[in-house]
Amino acid sequence: MTTWQYQFKIAPHNAGQSVKALWIKWLIPKRIRGALRIKRHFTVNGKVVPTSYFLATNEVLVMTFDQDDFRTSNSNYRPNHSQKVATLFENDYLVVVDKPAGMKMHPHSPTEDDTLLNYVAGDFQRRHLEVAPYMVHRIDRATSGAVIIAKTPLVVPILDQLLSAKAITRTYLAWVSGVMPTKQGIIETPIGIDAQDDRKRAVNGTNAQFAVTHWTNIHTVYQNSLLRIRLDTGRMHQIRVHLASVGHPIVGDDLYGGRHMPRLMLHSATIELPLPFDGGIKTITGPLPDDFPRQLR
Incomplete structure (x- = not known):
């Protein structure tokens, strides 16, 4: 059976807290906290202590x-070494990689291995890391840019909670057709399944869910506008549906009425997130890909 062990030296700002209080602060789920307590799978300075134990500076919590402590403990992505994906940031618990446009996020069958998660698994194996990739969030196949991937099952529910609490900010860049009417705006229409085509999503579609997209116009060139976009929610195809619904489809978005281009002009540019276990706030930005123009005719 696979096990995971983590060691933390107690920093001054965490001194005086109980073990339980620190676990809650770190967003370790109740189910996992219960497993640690029942199995007595934690020590302070090598000694088993109760969860009510108050921690002191420089003590070591293991x-x-x-x-079986995790809902998803296994990572079953077949390693593929044929393509290297650029790493934008990495620590012991997660990696942020730069997904190319056209690359799928994850496989849909056990034999499929030409996806981002397979290439990341191959990179971990090549570097002899005793970790595995776990999907945290996804971006469309046609979208490029920054994606968070967990390296341990422990941080998956922690990152899930940060996403739900909107503590992780994802900023996109998109070229859209037309001149925006104002410098910035908010689109707040619900998104559901398109009644005519279940591959697509539509404003006020079937089983529509609340969705909020913030946009800012960076500049306009030849009747095309470059937008900076931030999401409050993460519905499928949200940016594409919202912008098309206000008459400004993303350039290259054949599915939602955008004018034809070799690729979808949507890029995940920046991720800002609190790193797990008091790692501080980290802002991660990658370079614009060569096929995402700075000026668009």
Whole structure:
């Protein structure tokens, strides 16, 4: 059985808190906290202590996890070494990679191995890391840019909570057709399944869910506008549907009425997130890909 063990030296700002309070602060889910307590899988300075124990500066907290502590403990992505994906940021718990446009996020069958998660698994294997990739969020196949991937099952529910609490900010760049009516705006229409085509999503479609997209016009060139976009929600095709619904489809978006281009002009430019276990706030930005123009005719 696979186990995971993590060691933390207690920083001054965490001194005086109980073990339980620190786990809650770190967003370790109740189910996993319960497993640690019941199995007595944690120590402070090598000694088993109660969760009510108050921690002191420079004490060492060690936690050990079993596979059955997690809802998804296994990462079953077949490693593929044929393509290297650029890394924008990495620590012991997660990696942010730069996905090319046209690359799928994850496989849909056990034999499929030409996806981002397969290439990341191959990179971990090539570097002899004793970790595996776990999907945290996704971007469309046609979209390029920054994607967070967990390296351990422990941080998956932590990152999920940060996403739900809108503590992780994802900023996109998009070229759209037309001149925007104002410098910035908010689109707040619900998004559901397109009644005519279940591959697509539509404003006020079937089973529509609340969706909010913020946009800012950076500049306009030859009747095309470059927008900076931030999401409050993460509905499928949200940016594409919202912008098309206000008459400004993304250039290259054949599915939602955009004018034809070799690729979808949507790029995940920046991710800002609180790093797990008091790692501070990190802003991660990658370079614009060569096929995403600075000026668009």
